[in-house]
Amino acid sequence: MEPLKKSKRFSGPEGPVVLAILDGVGIGKYEEGDIVRQANTPTLDWLAANGLASSLKAHGTAVGMPSEDDMGNSDIGHNALGCGRVFAQGASLVNNAIEEGILFDGAVWRELIENVTTHDSRLHFIGLFSDGNVHSHIDHLEAMLTQAKNQGVKQACVHILLDGRDVPPTSALEYVNRLENYLAALKEDSDIDFAIASGGGRMKITMDRYQANWKWWSWAGKPMSWGKAEHSKARTMPSESCDRKIQMLSTRICRRLSYPAMGSPWVRLLKMTASYFSISGETGPSR
Numbered sequence: 001m002e003p004l005k006k007s008k009r010f011s012g013p014e015g016p017v018v019l020a021i022l023d024g025v026g027i028g029k030y031e032e033g034d035i036v037r038q039a040n041t042p043t044l045d046w047l048a049a050n051g052l053a054s055s056l057k058a059h060g061t062a063v064g065m066p067s068e069d070d071m072g073n074s075d076i077g078h079n080a081l082g083c084g085r086v087f088a089q090g091a092s093l094v095n096n097a098i099e100e101g102i103l104f105d106g107a108v109w110r111e112l113i114e115n116v117t118t119h120d121s122r123l124h125f126i127g128l129f130s131d132g133n134v135h136s137h138i139d140h141l142e143a144m145l146t147q148a149k150n151q152g153v154k155q156a157c158v159h160i161l162l163d164g165r166d167v168p169p170t171s172a173l174e175y176v177n178r179l180e181n182y183l184a185a186l187k188e189d190s191d192i193d194f195a196i197a198s199g200g201g202r203m204k205i206t207m208d209r210y211q212a213n214w215k216w217w218s219w220a221g222k223p224m225s226w227g228k229a230e231h232s233k234a235r236t237m238p239s240e241s242c243d244r245k246i247q248m249l250s251t252r253i254c255r256r257l258s259y260p261a262m263g264s265p266w267v268r269l270l271k272m273t274a275s276y277f278s279i280s281g282e283t284g285p286s287r
Contacts, residue, residue: 004084012052019082027055064089070133073166091133098143117152126159126224128202129175132166138175142182149192157197159224161206172201198223 025044028034047053059065059072063080064087076089088096097103104110116123125144128136141158148156158179162172176196183194200206200220208217222228 021077021081026058062086064092066092066095066133071166073134075134090135091137094137094140098140103144104147113148113151113153116148120154122155122157123148123153124157124159124197127161128163128166128207129160129179129199130163130167130171131175132163134166136163136166138178141179145183145186145194149186149190149194154192156192156194158195159197160199162199162201164202 025036028037031037057063058077058080060068060070063072063076065072065076070091079087079089094103112123115121125141127141129138129141130136131138145156145158160176160179162175164170164172167175179196183196186192186194198220204211205216206220206224
């Protein structure tokens with residue numbers, strides 16, 4: 001990689017330079033809802049009028065994301081600021097690795113597949129579950145599941161970390177339904193046993209970095225890591241008694257998180273996950 005060269009076209013001051021990150025400040029397209037544009041910002045206005053001023057894109061291909069539909073965020077900004085050129089972000093790198101087969105030719109993937117096929121064991125996947133594309137994309141999961149099937153894996157467990165931050169907070173069923181349909185299609189011409197095994201919400205349970213409540217994390221962490229949890233349920237739809245407990249649980253979660261009362265889609269999601277979770281402590285996550 002060649003080092004950056006000083007521009008011959010720039011004759012402005014040499015510095016020093018101050019890089020100030022103003023969280024939440026940007027240049028919007030529309031005045032409605034643009035608080036920065038409507039606010040009193042005399043210093044920013046003066047700098048724009050009297051200093052060296054320009055605007056840069058902070059999303060899409062300009063910052064190394066796969067498409068113009070991909071939003072920017074702090075992670076992307078950290079990787080792009082000050083580079084002076086465009087580097088591929090993680091989402092682009094993974095896309096390329098899958099499309100070119102580099103991921104599946106790697107030593108880690110080959111070791112995993114060899115271990116699973118040799119011992120007739122389960123292959124486990126765990127990760128953020130959405131198409132937000134900042135931290136993950138469901139396309140990558142589907143590609144790995146397909147490749148695992150093609151390489152002879154018979155059992156796979158998917159541990160889903162529901163997003164709600166890179167995507168809308170109540171969009172979980174959209175991705176659960178998509179994966180369920182995808183798994184059903186994979187099973188049509190084979191006897192594989194691929195299923196959602198466990199999971200939990202990103203912000204309060206599985207990836208909470210704010211309150212760091214160990215007890216809450218253990219509700220998802222124990223089933224995902226050790227196949228253990230407080231309650232058990234076989235892979236069948238919940239009984240009437242379990243159904244009532246699920247309804248009560250959904251109400252408790254709503255109150256704890258200050259959400260509106262959950263409608264039938266949320267209860268349906270709880271039922272679905274209850275039917276798949278391994279929470280007996282005696283069997284693996286896919287049982």
